[in-house]
Amino acid sequence: xxxxCVICSPQNYPLYIRSIPAENELKFHYTVHTSLDVVDEKISxxxxxxxxxxxxYLGLLYPTEDYKVYGYVxxxxxxxxxxxxxxxxxxxxxxxRSMFRKLHNSYTDIMCNPFYxxxxxxxxxxxxxxVNSMMMQVC
Amino acid sequence: xxxxxxxxxxxxxxxxxxYIALKLIAAAQSGFPVxxxxxxxxxxxxxxxxxxxxSEARYGTPAELHGVKFQVPHAxxxxxSYKRTDEGxxxxxxxxxxxxxxxxxxxxxxxxxxxxxxxxGKSRSGxxxxxxxxxxxxxxxxxxxxxxxxxxxAKTALACSTLNRSLSAEREQQDSSTHYLDDPWRITEEQRxxxxxxxxxxxxxxxxxxxxxxxxNFFTKSKLPIPELSHIWELSDVDCDGALTLPExxxxxxxxxxxxxxxxxxxxxxxxxxxxxxxxxxxKPIRDCALFDSYSESLPGSQQARDFSRTExxxxxxxxxxxxxxxDGKKDDKQALKGSITLKTIPxxxxxxxxxxxxxxxxxxxxxxxxxxxxxxxxxxxMKKGEEPPTPPPRPQKSHSRASSLDLNKIFQQNTQALxxxxxxxxxxxxxxxxxxxxxxxxxxxxxxxxxxxxxSQAEENSSAKKEVVLAQPPSKPAxxxxxxxxxxxxxxxxxxxxxxxxxxxxxxxxLPVQKQSSKxxxxxxxxxxxxKEANAVLARxxxxxxxxxx
Numbered sequence: 160x161x162x163x164c165v166i167c168s169p170q171n172y173p174l175y176i177r178s179i180p181a182e183n184e185l186k187f188h189y190t191v192h193t194s195l196d197v198v199d200e201k202i203s204x205x206x207x208x209x210x211x212x213x214x215x216y217l218g219l220l221y222p223t224e225d226y227k228v229y230g231y232v233x234x235x236x237x238x239x240x241x242x243x244x245x246x247x248x249x250x251x252x253x254x255x256r257s258m259f260r261k262l263h264n265s266y267t268d269i270m271c272n273p274f275y276x277x278x279x280x281x282x283x284x285x286x287x288x289x290v291n292s293m294m295m296q297v298c
Numbered sequence: 299x300x301x302x303x304x305x306x307x308x309x310x311x312x313x314x315x316x317y318i319a320l321k322l323i324a325a326a327q328s329g330f331p332v333x334x335x336x337x338x339x340x341x342x343x344x345x346x347x348x349x350x351x352x353s354e355a356r357y358g359t360p361a362e363l364h365g366v367k368f369q370v371p372h373a374x375x376x377x378x379s380y381k382r383t384d385e386g387x388x389x390x391x392x393x394x395x396x397x398x399x400x401x402x403x404x405x406x407x408x409x410x411x412x413x414x415x416x417x418x419g420k421s422r423s424g425x426x427x428x429x430x431x432x433x434x435x436x437x438x439x440x441x442x443x444x445x446x447x448x449x450x451x452a453k454t455a456l457a458c459s460t461l462n463r464s465l466s467a468e469r470e471q472q473d474s475s476t477h478y479l480d481d482p483w484r485i486t487e488e489q490r491x492x493x494x495x496x497x498x499x500x501x502x503x504x505x506x507x508x509x510x511x512x513x514x515n516f517f518t519k520s521k522l523p524i525p526e527l528s529h530i531w532e533l534s535d536v537d538c539d540g541a542l543t544l545p546e547x548x549x550x551x552x553x554x555x556x557x558x559x560x561x562x563x564x565x566x567x568x569x570x571x572x573x574x575x576x577x578x579x580x581x582k583p584i585r586d587c588a589l590f591d592s593y594s595e596s597l598p599g600s601q602q603a604r605d606f607s608r609t610e611x612x613x614x615x616x617x618x619x620x621x622x623x624x625x626d627g628k629k630d631d632k633q634a635l636k637g638s639i640t641l642k643t644i645p646x647x648x649x650x651x652x653x654x655x656x657x658x659x660x661x662x663x664x665x666x667x668x669x670x671x672x673x674x675x676x677x678x679x680x681m682k683k684g685e686e687p688p689t690p691p692p693r694p695q696k697s698h699s700r701a702s703s704l705d706l707n708k709i710f711q712q713n714t715q716a717l718x719x720x721x722x723x724x725x726x727x728x729x730x731x732x733x734x735x736x737x738x739x740x741x742x743x744x745x746x747x748x749x750x751x752x753x754x755s756q757a758e759e760n761s762s763a764k765k766e767v768v769l770a771q772p773p774s775k776p777a778x779x780x781x782x783x784x785x786x787x788x789x790x791x792x793x794x795x796x797x798x799x800x801x802x803x804x805x806x807x808x809x810l811p812v813q814k815q816s817s818k819x820x821x822x823x824x825x826x827x828x829x830x831k832e833a834n835a836v837l838a839r840x841x842x843x844x845x846x847x848x849x
Binding site (some may be wrong): 176267269272274275278288 | 514528533625
């Protein structure tokens with residue numbers, strides 16, 4: 160069950176935020192924000208390796224909260240962060256990867272749009288639909 | 299006047315008739331005889347006492363619209379479209395929009411009126427309209443509100459006709475009144491011609507692409523808000539390559555026109571605007587009716603499974619294009635991703651051939667370009683100093699890279715292979731970042747595909763478009779093919795995945811007669827070598843810059 164999905168720019172401001180349960184958004188935002196630090200840490204540690212789809216498996220950030228935060232970084236330091244409820248089968252690494260891949264593909268499709276300026280918030284309806292379907296299907 | 303303008307003959311006031319009628323009114327009021335020729339004079343605005351200055355300004359702009367460019371109607375249209383509400387609106391919203399819009403951008407009100415007039419004429423015999431046009435205009439306007447729901451179809455004809463007015467006011471008769479006109483997302487012939495002309499103004503080669511930046515500038519002139527233009531782009535660029543082919547461009551243009559006329563943009567691309575449909579449109583006129591039956595504007599998302607034969611026809615055109623596109627995309631990225639991408643693209647092609655549901659179509663479209671765009675994105679990201687991925691510079695390559703993608707490395711290898719024979723293609727000289735790579739890639743791989751005709755022209759087109767490449771095409775296609783086979787033999791491991799797959803695709807190509815060596819070819823080769831070296835140097839420099847940016 161994907162709870163939240165966030166895309167952050169290289170400057171660490173969010174380009175796109177989507178949470179499934181409408182409440183607790185602030186909690187997710189905070190979680191994602193803290194996870195960005197971990198992401199940066201991993202990026203700097205990686206050095207030459209540029210393309211790595213599986214960037215961040217934090218496991219349980221807060222054991223009591225029972226969710227996991229996954230991260231993904233593109234070559235231009237755009238970060239995708241996903242918060243997943245681990246009440247489902249915890250071992251869904253491949254699914255997470257495929258979801259990130261889908262996210263990345265949709266993101267590049269947005270980039271293809273000449274009317275989109277990099278760094279803007281993402282308002283694309285097609286992108287919203289894709290993210291919704293992706294998050295819903297996992298539920 | 300009604301007789302002269304032809305309304306009596308056709309039975310209603312179509313846009314052309316209406317304009318002519320108004321002109322004739324002005325002529326009559328100015329003292330000119332009421333004849334067709336009077337229209338050609340410079341006429342002052344007709345005075346309509348019954349109406350406000352609407353009609354004057356409205357009328358004046360048609361006269362000025364002759365020869366007016368595309369921008370003007372759009373600027374005008376925008377205001378009008380925002381004033382417009384739903385079709386079912388009653389009288390009040392109609393007349394107020396007229397007046398505020400009146401003065402300079404009077405054509406919007408014209409545009410607004412015309413669909414009403416037109417649709418009204420269509421739904422009824424339009425007898426009432428044939429009375430003194432001036433005094434009846436308002437009446438008809440109000441009366442239009444009732445049958446306005448039938449005006450949907452008129453809109454497309456309207457937009458087409460109003461845009462065509464700059465070309466010739468008298469030209470249109472009821473050609474625009476085609477049969478399935480209730481569908482606003484269907485492009486009529488005049489509209490199509492107009493779009494094609496506009497396409498030509500942006501890109502002389504009709505089979506090639508309009509790059510994203512060019513299209514952006516063009517559509518920005520329509521003064522629609524950027525988010526809407528963005529959405530239109532997303533709808534129309536089905537293969538998501540950042541460039542518009544002719545059918546994609548027509549779809550985008552049509553959406554812009556529809557939006558300016560007040561239609562809300564659909565969530566998904568209507569069937570009639572899909573590229574395959576637009577390409578196959580000329581081939582299957584009969585099926586359009588069937589399509590129309592199944593089409594329902596209230597269900598934009600419910601694109602029905604396409605007519606299989608239609609997809610076949612169009613897919614036969616599309617598949618090679620897409621495969622070409624994909625091939626290029628793969629070449630852009632020189633990594634192992636290519637291998638996986640190629641594998642993905644092949645199933646997608648087949649998927650493309652099958653009868654598709656809307657979901658499948660979108661998936662097919664998405665999946666195919668996705669793999670390609672993904673690969674190119676990585677490098678583009680690097681190029682952008684850590685900014686978000688691709689914008690214009692990468693795009694031209696992607697668009698034109700639908701030809702083949704012969705990696706520069708391969709070309710260098712061939713060159714170092716000591717001038718095998720006279721068929722080394724002169725790779726395009728150095729272009730800024732990736733275009734060079736894709737340029738060189740394009741010519742050769744192009745040859746791989748069954749469509750030999752397109753790629754060379756496209757490669758040439760691309761080179762001319764880039765204005766930096768002097769692409770000396772190899773003398774003949776067999777030469778290219780031979781090169782290709784050599785290239786395959788020369789492949790280094792890093793390129794092998796792509797090459798293997800691509801070589802497997804054009805299975806028939808490999809063995810062709812050796813090209814005769816001629817001094818001309820040798821000279822071409824040497825030129826190519828020189829250019830390659832330049833390209834190499836530029837790329838090396840660029841590479842170092844990018845590396846620094848990455849750090």
